[in-house]
């Protein structure tokens with residue numbers, strides 16, 4: 001299993017939280033749009049990173065990495081703000097998605113498995129409308 005984040009601070013916090021189990025994880029500090037995956041995984045779980053990619057070229061770079069790093073038949077779970085979610089996160093603008101927009105953004109070679117909307121309660125008590133979209137990469 002691997003955890004990737006552009007923020008070394010975020011990776012350190014997650015590693016500390018896992019304690020003794022942290023050794024079972026590969027910890028990667030990288031921008032997902034320039035990261036060079038050297039293996040392929042069964043599951044890609046994006047916990048609200050894709051929605052930060054507001055430039056088309058960055059989304060294309062993300063999808064290229066998703067195609068490299070996810071095995072054929074593997075699943076991608078992508079969490080993002082929903083269409084009625086916040087317009088910004090941590091002061092940065094975000095793209096918002098429903099399953100149709102997300103499927104279109106990821107492009108060919110994936111099929112929609114399921115989609116859910118959920119209200120997420122932040123540590124400071126705010127409610128954020130989230131979209132969880134599950135896609136399966138086509139078998140080779």
Ligand SMILES: C[S@@+](CC[C@H](N)C(=O)[O-])C[C@H]1O[C@@H](n2cnc3c(N)ncnc32)[C@H](O)[C@@H]1O
Nearest residue numbers: 004005006007010030031032033047048049052
């Ligand atoms: C909403 S937070 C998720 C927080 C926490 N990692 C979790 O899973 O609950 C989104 C995370 O995406 C990371 N992120 C944003 N843009 C990124 C990028 N281009 N590449 C990798 N990580 C990115 C941020 O540093 C942030 O930690």
